[in-house]
Amino acid sequence: MRLVLAEKEFELKPLTLNDWIEAEDLGLDMKRLQRAEAKFKDMRLLAFIALKKVDPTITIEWVGEAITLDNMEVLSQLSNFISPKATPAPETT
Numbered sequence: 001m002r003l004v005l006a007e008k009e010f011e012l013k014p015l016t017l018n019d020w021i022e023a024e025d026l027g028l029d030m031k032r033l034q035r036a037e038a039k040f041k042d043m044r045l046l047a048f049i050a051l052k053k054v055d056p057t058i059t060i061e062w063v064g065e066a067i068t069l070d071n072m073e074v075l076s077q078l079s080n081f082i083s084p085k086a087t088p089a090p091e092t093t
Contacts, residue, residue, distance in 0.1 A: 001081050005051070005074060006066035012050050012081055019049050043067075043075070046082045 001012045024030060028045055032038065047067065048060040067074055 001077065003051075003074070003077055003081075006062075008055075008066075010051055010054050013053050015046075015050060015082075019053070023049050043078060043082070047078050050078075050081065 003010045003012055020028075020030075023045055026045055026049075028042055033042060044060065044064050044067065048058065048063045051063060052058045067078075069075070
């Protein structure tokens with residue numbers, strides 16, 4: 001997914017299991033995320049994890065400053081990237 005943030009362009013890569021573990025280690029509450037009760041700090045943390053994969057110089061503080069609440073498009077893009085609509089699991093017989 002392509003994301004433009006603070007006049008920088010990023011091509012985000014899918015989050016791996018290691019990325020999710022790192023996010024948990026940094027304080028992400030997966031149960032809250034699964035209940036769709038994510039807080040702004042969760043969004044910032046996951047955006048940071050995703051962005052630093054493509055630019056290791058990114059800091060969590062930079063992410064917090066670069067994302068503004070008046071730019072709902074960026075928040076929507078990040079939300080869709082982090083939690084895409086789930087596809088049904090294949091049925092087993």
